[in-house]
Amino acid sequence: MMDLCLTSVDKFYGENHVLCDINLTIPGGEFVVIVGPSGCGKTTLLRVIAGLEQIDDGTIEMDGVVVNDLPSASRNVAMVFQSYALYPHMTVTENLAFSLELEGLTRVEISDRIDEVFRMLSLAEYGDRKPSELSGGQRQRVALGRALVRKPKLFLFDEPLSNLDAALRMNTRIEIANIHRTLGTSILYVTHDQTEAMTLADRIVVMRRGRIEQVGSPLELYNDPVNQFVAGFLGSPAMNFIDSDLLSVSGAAIVGLRPQHLRLATAGRLKGRILHFERLGSDTHLVLDVGRSAPVIARLVGQQEFGIDAPVTLDFDDDDALWFDAEGRRVGPTT
Numbered sequence: 001m002m003d004l005c006l007t008s009v010d011k012f013y014g015e016n017h018v019l020c021d022i023n024l025t026i027p028g029g030e031f032v033v034i035v036g037p038s039g040c041g042k043t044t045l046l047r048v049i050a051g052l053e054q055i056d057d058g059t060i061e062m063d064g065v066v067v068n069d070l071p072s073a074s075r076n077v078a079m080v081f082q083s084y085a086l087y088p089h090m091t092v093t094e095n096l097a098f099s100l101e102l103e104g105l106t107r108v109e110i111s112d113r114i115d116e117v118f119r120m121l122s123l124a125e126y127g128d129r130k131p132s133e134l135s136g137g138q139r140q141r142v143a144l145g146r147a148l149v150r151k152p153k154l155f156l157f158d159e160p161l162s163n164l165d166a167a168l169r170m171n172t173r174i175e176i177a178n179i180h181r182t183l184g185t186s187i188l189y190v191t192h193d194q195t196e197a198m199t200l201a202d203r204i205v206v207m208r209r210g211r212i213e214q215v216g217s218p219l220e221l222y223n224d225p226v227n228q229f230v231a232g233f234l235g236s237p238a239m240n241f242i243d244s245d246l247l248s249v250s251g252a253a254i255v256g257l258r259p260q261h262l263r264l265a266t267a268g269r270l271k272g273r274i275l276h277f278e279r280l281g282s283d284t285h286l287v288l289d290v291g292r293s294a295p296v297i298a299r300l301v302g303q304q305e306f307g308i309d310a311p312v313t314l315d316f317d318d319d320d321a322l323w324f325d326a327e328g329r330r331v332g333p334t335t
């Protein structure tokens with residue numbers, strides 16, 4: 001396990017300020033997921049921690065030691081890339097053995113470690129194959145195995161499941177959660193996938209334009225976001241943002257309502273016309289034109305039929321509404 005601490009970290013690519021005043025402490029053993037829009041600096045953050053890029057200001061400490069100038073190989077971290085980055089000319093076993101040979105481990109130690117990882121990831125039968133002879137899911141497991149076999153103090157995962165189909169993603173997600181439970185190694189994990197973020201993370205870091213917007217447990221961020229950006233980023237379908245005038249709400253410019261918190265009502269505060277509806281089996285998504293705000297989505301439980309263009313009225317509990325000012329800052333209600 002490793003305690004990781006980033007203090008006032010800045011990173012530029014030319015004029016581009018890619019990481020701006022990053023402050024983040026990750027105690028040993030924690031599973032931290034980083035989310036944010038494309039280009040916000042997630043991968044760069046992993047790369048500076050791995051030592052693959054230098055920072056321009058601030059400090060990175062591992063177990064209390066500043067590692068700013070420590071080369072990647074000496075940082076005791078292992079990174080798993082979205083692209084797998086396996087050596088194509090080597091077999092699976094050779095891919096796993098490579099870094100251990102560089103570390104100077106004996107043949108017996110290497111084969112013990114590889115056997116352990118093969119068991120963990122059910123890879124034993126593929127040991128003699130080259131990466132080109134494996135499916136995408138199997139290659140991904142080899143990439144995971146290559147990180148695991150090194151027994152690092154910190155894993156850095158950069159969208160490791162993004163090339164897998166939905167079923168494999170779920171299986172591998174469960175595998176990663178199990179590995180974390182078993183080994184207790186700290187993990188920093190970048191993803192675009194909401195489900196991965198919500199289900200795997202002890203804490204989620206939400207980034208925007210090189211800055212950290214909020215850090216907290218998945219449900220803290222979901223229930224108590226500091227601003228409209230975080231509120232809109234987590235949750236699917238996304239939170240609705242409705243002009244407060246339309247709802248006769250005072251004290252806020254914008255009211256945030258999650259789709260599942262809107263319900264059909266004979267007398268309600270939100271009136272609109274049906275633009276579209278989607279039958280999902282378990283739920284029905286209703287898309288409404290409510291006038292000045294963007295279309296509003298309501299998630300209704302069960303299977304329901306509607307007429308396009310029909311008028312509907314929706315209502316909500318005041319406790320479920322989040323208030324934002326015109327700049328998108330959260331202004332209430334205080335929790």
Ligand SMILES: Nc1ncnc2c1ncn2[C@@H]1O[C@H](COP(=O)(O)OP(=O)(O)OP(=O)(O)O)[C@@H](O)[C@H]1O
Pocket residue numbers: 013016018036037038039040041042043044045
């Ligand atoms: N080697 C590089 N040289 C110059 N600019 C770079 C380099 N790598 C990344 N950038 C820029 O830095 C910014 C952050 O990139 P980064 O890859 O960290 O974003 P990201 O959040 O991981 O994006 P994505 O979700 O699309 O992978 C982007 O504007 C990108 O164009």
